[in-house]
Amino acid sequence: MDKKKIERISELSRKQRSVGLNDEELKEQKQLREEYLESIRNNFRSVLDNIEFTDKK
Numbered sequence: 508m509d510k511k512k513i514e515r516i517s518e519l520s521r522k523q524r525s526v527g528l529n530d531e532e533l534k535e536q537k538q539l540r541e542e543y544l545e546s547i548r549n550n551f552r553s554v555l556d557n558i559e560f561t562d563k564k
Contacts, residue, residue, distance in 0.1 A: 508546040512539055 519536040522528060528536065
């Protein structure tokens with residue numbers, strides 16, 4: 508996920524706490540958060556896929 512989208516998530520979060528969000532902004536926030544979570548999941552899967560176990564006997 509690029510830095511602009513992460514900054515937008517933060518911006519919407521701050522606005523939500525201060526004045527609230529309209530319906531369009533809520534939809535955008537939800538969509539951006541889903542993209543962010545999917546990015547984290549994919550990165551985590553990638554890390555797990557690259558783990559190699561060795562047997563120390």
